[in-house]
Amino acid sequence: xxxxxxxxxxxxxxxxxxxxxxxxxxxxxxxxxxxxxxxxxxxxxxxxxxxxxxxxxxxxxxxxxxxxxxxxxxxxxxxxxxxxxxxxxxxxxxxxxxxxxxxxxxxxxxxxxxxxxxxxxxxxxxxxxxxxxxxxxxxxxxxxxxxxxxxxxxxxxxxxxxxxxxxxxxxxxxxxxxxxxxxxxxxxxxxxxxxxxxxxxxxxxxxxxxxxxxxxxxxxxxxxxxxxxxxxxxxxxxxxxxxxxxxxxxxxxxxxxxxxxxxxxxxxxxxxxxxxxxxxxxxxxxxxxxxxxxxxxxxxxxxxxxxxxxxxxxxxxxxxxxxxxxxxxxxxxxxxxxxxxxxxxxxxxxxxxxxxxxxxxxxxxxxxxxxx
Numbered sequence: 001x002x003x004x005x006x007x008x009x010x011x012x013x014x015x016x017x018x019x020x021x022x023x024x025x026x027x028x029x030x031x032x033x034x035x036x037x038x039x040x041x042x043x044x045x046x047x048x049x050x051x052x053x054x055x056x057x058x059x060x061x062x063x064x065x066x067x068x069x070x071x072x073x074x075x076x077x078x079x080x081x082x083x084x085x086x087x088x089x090x091x092x093x094x095x096x097x098x099x100x101x102x103x104x105x106x107x108x109x110x111x112x113x114x115x116x117x118x119x120x121x122x123x124x125x126x127x128x129x130x131x132x133x134x135x136x137x138x139x140x141x142x143x144x145x146x147x148x149x150x151x152x153x154x155x156x157x158x159x160x161x162x163x164x165x166x167x168x169x170x171x172x173x174x175x176x177x178x179x180x181x182x183x184x185x186x187x188x189x190x191x192x193x194x195x196x197x198x199x200x201x202x203x204x205x206x207x208x209x210x211x212x213x214x215x216x217x218x219x220x221x222x223x224x225x226x227x228x229x230x231x232x233x234x235x236x237x238x239x240x241x242x243x244x245x246x247x248x249x250x251x252x253x254x255x256x257x258x259x260x261x262x263x264x265x266x267x268x269x270x271x272x273x274x275x276x277x278x279x280x281x282x283x284x285x286x287x288x289x290x291x292x293x294x295x296x297x298x299x300x301x302x303x304x305x306x307x308x309x310x311x312x313x314x315x316x317x318x319x320x321x322x323x324x325x326x327x328x329x330x331x332x333x334x335x336x337x338x339x340x341x342x343x344x345x346x347x348x349x350x351x352x353x354x355x356x357x358x359x360x361x362x363x364x365x366x367x368x369x370x371x372x
Contacts, residue, residue: 040065040347040359044320046292048348048368049093049101057091057101059128060348060368065359067349071130075105082108082122093369094147095191096238096292100127102147102154109137123154125175136177148192151175153212155190155198170214172198183214191236199243201231206243206268220268222247232259233287233367237294237323241266244274244288244297244323261285261299263323275321275330277301278338284316285332287367296320298346298370300363301332316363318346334361 041062048060050067057073060066075082075089082105091103108122121142125133141159148154154173161167170185187200187207196211202219204226210217222231227249234245243264250258260283261275274297277283288299302316321330321343333339347359 041320042344044291044296044344047098047371048298049371050364051090051092051367051369055089057103059371062346062348062370065347065349070101070126070128072126072132073103073130075103084109084119090143090145092145092147093371094151095149095369096371098128098372100125100133100147100151102126102145104142104145104156106141106143121158123156134175136173136175138173138177144188144190146190146192146198147175148196149194153180153192153196155192157185157188170200172212172214180212181214185214189233191234193236193240199234199236201234201245203230206231206234222264223271226262226271229259232257235289235297236266237290238292239294242294242323244290246285246288246299257284257286258282259285261288261297272327273329275299275301275319275332277332281333283332286316289368289370290323291320291370292372295323296370297323298368300365300367303363303365305365315365317361318348318363318368320344320346 044062046062048062050058050060055074055076057070058067059070061068073091084107088106089103090106091101093101103124103126105122105124107119109120119141120137120139123136123138123142123145125135127133136154138158143157143159145154145156152175154175156171156173157168158171159168168185169182170190171182172180174180185200187202190198190200192198197217198209198214200207204222206220208217208219209215226247229247229249232246232248234243236243243266245262246257246259247262248257248259260273262271263274264271275285283301284304285299285301286303288297290297298318298320300316300318302314304314304316317334319332325342328340330340330343331338332343334345345361347361349359
């Protein structure tokens with residue numbers, strides 16, 4: 001009788017732990033946490049920067065999995081710098097760079113220092129030691145800022161009528177505020193090329209702009225062999241020869257999408273499926289990012305947004321896969337017997353609050369940019 005009661009109590013405890021680690025009953029193969037006392041993640045190196053990380057920005061040391069807060073990113077406490085209070089914070093890494101990142105503080109000040117005038121967004125440049133490198137202020141709400149590879153230009157989205165949908169403009173500026181080009185655009189995922197062109201997804205097409213312009217130069221349409229759907233997330237390799245992208249075929253009532261991972265050459269050739277889940281499961285792959293050396297891709301799978309406390313979502317998991325393996329499709333799973341042996345489950349500090357003694361496989365629901 002005692003043995004039966006003990007097993008029942010331990011079963012209830014395990015259920016509680018699963019919910020506390022991200023919601024849902026999708027188990028993680030029996031290993032929700034791991035002591036941080038050695039090099040992990042197959043000795044891979046570099047750092048993971050969390051985009052749109054809220055009040056503070058942080059990076060994860062990939063070799064140990066431990067997250068550290070980047071100094072001087074607690075903008076909500078910097079009243080002298082942002083005197084009118086900030087509605088929202090966004091922070092973005094610069095691809096393949098550990099020298100600086102760019103952030104946006106929305107409603108950071110009033111125009112002409114008048115709090116009753118139109119709100120402004122402060123675009124702030126900082127290094128990873130927390131030093132301020134510069135700032136550009138634009139009226140109205142700014143988001144999705146991308147710094148060009150040479151550090152001289154900004155591509156961003158700006159809403160001139162906050163609260164109203166379909167009011168975002170895709171714009172390009174020099175870092176000192178000189179306006180270059182704009183275009184009404186719904187797509188938000190953009191990326192610079194070395195020649196100054198910008199790439200974004202539009203349905204089944206990749207659109208390439210003219211250098212330092214929002215005007216279309218040419219497009220690449222995915223082949224008919226891929227089912228109906230749309231390009232969701234994508235990332236371009238550091239040598240800019242390949243594109244990895246998630247292709248969505250269904251969206252939920254919230255923000256999650258049913259999507260698999262594909263890869264193609266930058267000229268649109270050799271489109272192939274790269275990652276999937278077991279055949280009896282639904283793929284929710286998101287946020288692929290290349291490693292700096294181009295040999296690996298980090299991504300999330302299984303992250304499903306919730307509606308509220310009564311309809312919670314499910315936290316997914318973080319994986320790393322090889323970028324090439326003779327056309328093999330890598331299977332993502334928390335079950336060892338189903339997961340491809342080449343796939344690495346990523347141990348990391350989940351919440352980013354600072355160094356922790358234990359690590360998790362669960363996704364934080366944020367995109368990780370892999371920087372040197």
